[in-house]
Amino acid sequence: MTNDDFEFSQPDTKDEAVLAVYDTAWLLYDDHDIHVLSGRYKISPDVKREVTRWILFLDSSHEYVWPKIAWPGSDPQKRVRIGGVWRRRLLWQFQALSQAEADTFLAAGDYEAWPFASRADFKSALRSPRRLSGKIAA
Template sequence: MTSTIDRPARDTAASLIRRFRDGEISNDQFENQWPKGSTDPALSALKDMIWQFYDARYEHTLTWRHTLKPDGHEAFTRFACFADSDLPYEWPPRDFKAATGLGGFIITVGLLAALIGWANFGWMAAIPVVVLLFWLDWRIHARHDQAQKAFEAAGDVTAWPFNRADDYEAARRTAPSDSRKP
């Protein structure tokens, strides 16, 4: 799979990732300054992955109670190192933040509806809703598991967004100084 590399957008992204990681900018500033309209698939994948590391409900920096753990700090460094590189993004498309969000919401609302139906009409009214919800939950998890297996088969997941650990090590040697730290 070949992809377009948007060098100016990647440079902006690498800087934003480092500044966000180091607590220099907030999550809102990170999102607002993120390069938009690029055809480089690495940029949307990086943003979706980084979204998992912060609370989007309110503005904050990655300091104090939101400080990254060492593995999160290393991941941000790896993400910035990839943005600095000229390597193409070789992973299959994947929405890192939507694996269960809407499905979980629908199941929660459905369970509330089943509870209300049971309270008002007895347990027989709740059975179809509960069966439907179990089926929906099974489908959501089956689809997520299938996507996860395909994703894991595409490369070395521990080196993501690099496809191979060797590519990451080579990029670390030529990237800005913070990428050379373990």
């Protein structure tokens, strides 16, 4: 699947978790060139681990508790402090959050476990994944 295929396949849903993951996935690719996530566009093992956590969440029965913001999988604190750096990608600053917005978002759960509300929920889902095999770091 190319980045264009992904971008034009936005899910038709009101499920906030699905929309939050879809929105955050935009940060994983360059939308200026058509490509797949390989070669110079390859994502790092750390990012793959995060994406695996997102998939595990979507396939679990855990409730999504986070307030709606753009790119919820990118650290809101870092976006406030440095105006748009997530992982190794430089983003435009048009979606920077205020400190109050970041604080409200981060108060909803344990951000290190996002999109899960807590590490306990994440570990619970890891014990009985519906589709994923193998292990990812908790």
